[in-house]
Amino acid sequence: MIKSLAKRLLYAVIVLFVLSMFVFVLFYVAPGDPARLIAGEKATPEILAQVRQNLGLDRPLPEQYLRFLGNAFTGDFGFSYRNQVPVLTLIAGRIPATFSLVFGAVFLWLCIGIPLGILSARNPGSWKDRFAQVIALIGISFPTFVLGMMLLYTLYFLPKQNGFTLFPASGYAELGKGFFEWFTHLVLPWFTLALVTAALYQRLTRAQLLDVLGEDYIRTARAKGLSERKVVYKHGMRATLTVLTTQLGADIGYLLGGAIVIEQVFGLQGVGALAVKAVTVQDRPVVIGVVLLGGFFIVTMNLIVDFAHVALEPRLRTK
Secondary structure, three states, X not given: OXXXXXXXXXXXHHHHHHHHHHHHHHHHHOOOOHHHHHHOOOOOHHHHHHHHHHHOOOOOHHHHHHHHHHHHHOOOOOXXXXXXXXXXXXXXXXXXXXXHHHHHHHHHHHHHHHHHHHHHHHOOOOHHHHHHXXXXXXXXXXXXXXXXXXXXXXXXXXXXXXXXXXXXXXXXXXXXXXXXXXXXXXXXXXXXXXXXXXXXXXXXXXXXXXXXXXXXXXXXXXXXXXXXXHHHHHHHHHHHHHHHHHHHHHHHHHHHOOOHHHHHHXXXXXXXXXXXXXXXXXXXXXXXXXXXXXXXXXXXXXXXXXXHXXXXXXXXXXX
C-alpha cells in the first residue's frame, strides 16, 4: 500500500513539474517580449528594464526556468504591475469567496443528488424513479448562467418589486463581518451550482447502485435476511462511493481553480472572476498564478481521491 501511494505522490509531482514547464514556455519562451507582455503596452523603458531584471530575462533559459520553478514552489507567483501588488496577495484575497462557494455547493449537491439517486435505484421503473429522473433531466438541461438568472429574477427582483428582499443579488460578504451576511450572500450561488451538479450525481448514483444491486453478493446478503436498508447502505453504497469519490475529487479540484460562470453571474470576487479580469487586461503574472494554482488544486484533489480509494477498497491496501 505504501509503495502504491508513493507512486501516486510521485506522479502528482511529475504532473505539477510538467505544468510548470508548459506555463514557462507559454509565457516566457513564446515569441514576443515577456517583459512587455507582463508590464503592459504603456510601460516605460525604465519599468521594462526593471521587469527584465526582476525576472532574470537576461540569463540563460535553464536558469530562468529554475528561478521560476523555485519562486513558484515558495508561493511567489510574480508581481502584478497593473495592480501594483504581488500576485499571491491578489489570489489570497479571492480564495475565501471561491472556497465558500465551492464547499457550500458541494454539501448541497451531495445532499440532493445522492438521495435522489438512491431513491431511483431502489425503485427502478416506479413513479419515484421517474420523478427523480425528471429532476435530473431538468438540472442537466439548464445552463448554469440561465438557472442563476432565473433564481435572481424569482428570489430577488420579484420580491424587491413588492417591497422586500429575500437574498442579496450579488457580491461576497466576508465571514468575519458576520455569519448571517456571509450566508445570505451565498444562498443563490450555492443553489445555482448545486442544482446543476446534483443532477449528475443523481444519475451517477442511480447507474452505479443499480449495477451493484444486481451482483451475486447482494443477492446473498438478501437471502441471509438482511434488511433492504442495510443491503443498500452498507453493501451497495460502499461499492458506489468509489466512483462518486472520483467524480467529486475532479469537480472540487476544477471548481477551486475558479467557478467562473457563477462568480460572474452573482458578482462574487473569487479566483474565477480574477482570472477573467486578468485575461481581459492581459495581466500575465496573474494568469500564470491562477493556472498554477488551478493545477495544484486538481492534482491535490486527485491525490486525496487516491487515498480515499485505499480507505474504501480493502483490496487496494495489499497492492
